[in-house]
Amino acid sequence: MLELKNITKKFGSRTILNKLNLTIPDRQILAIVGPSGAGKTTLLRCLSGLEKIDSGDFLWDGQKFDPAAPDSKSHIIGVVFQSYELFPNLTVIENITLAPTLVLKESADQAQTRAQKLLGQLDLTGKEQLYPYQLSGGQQQRVAIVRALAMEPHILCYDEPTSALDPALRTKVGEIILKLKNNNNMTQIIVTHDMEFARQVADQVFKVKALDDKKVI
Incomplete structure (x- = not known):
C-alpha cells in the first residue's frame, strides 16, 4: 500500500x-x-x-x-510519460534493457528474457529490432510501458x-x-x-x- x-x-x-x-x-x-x-x-x-x-x-x-x-x-514507482521519452538512437530491445542492466545490475541475458516476456504480453513480439521512429504512436506507448515494467x-x-x-x-x-x-x-x-x-x-x-x-x- x-x-x-x-x-x-x-x-x-x-x-x-x-x-x-x-x-x-x-x-x-x-x-x-x-x-x-x-x-x-x-x-x-x-x-x-x-x-x-x-x-x-x-x-x-x-x-x-x-x-x-x-x-x-x-x-x-515507474512512470510512463506523455511523450514516452524513448531513446531515438536505440532499438526497442535496447530501450527496454538499458536501465535494468545499468541500474539493477542485471545480466544481459536476464534483461533480455524479461523484456521478451513483457513484449509478448503487450503484443509487441517482432518489434525488438525496430527504432522508435518505425513504430506507431500506440506501439511507442506500449514500448514505454514495457520499459517501465522492466524495472519491476x-x-x-x-x-x-x-x-x-x-x-x-x-x-x-x-x-x-x-x-x-x-x-x-x-x-x-x-x-x-x-x-x-x-x-x-x-x-x-x-x-x-x-x-x-x-x-x-
Missing part, C-alpha cells in the same frame, strides 16, 4: 501541493483528474522522484521512502495516457491497464483530464482543483 502524508510542494511562493494525504491500496487503479495547472503532473513528478517535495512523507507498506533517492532499492516497480504511473489518441487507441490503452491489473497484480496511478476514461478503468478517482490564484491540491 502506498501512502502520501501531508505532501507539500512549492515553486517559490506558489503552493502546488498543500498537505496532501492519499492512500492507494495494492492492486488498485487510482485516477487523478482535474484541470490543467491544478497540480496533477507535479504530483506525478514528485512520486517519480523528478521533483523533491518540501515536506511530508511517502510510505510503502508502512515504511518511509524517498522517490528522489538514488538508491535502486527506492525504485518503487510496485506501482506504475501514467501521465495523460489517452492524450491525442483516437477512440480505438484510447480503448486499447484501457485494456492494457486493466490487463496489467488482472494479470500482473499491478497497482497503477493515472493522471488524466479524461474523466470518462478515468471512470471506465479506475477503482477510485481523486479530483484536484485550482483554488483562487494559487494552484492547490
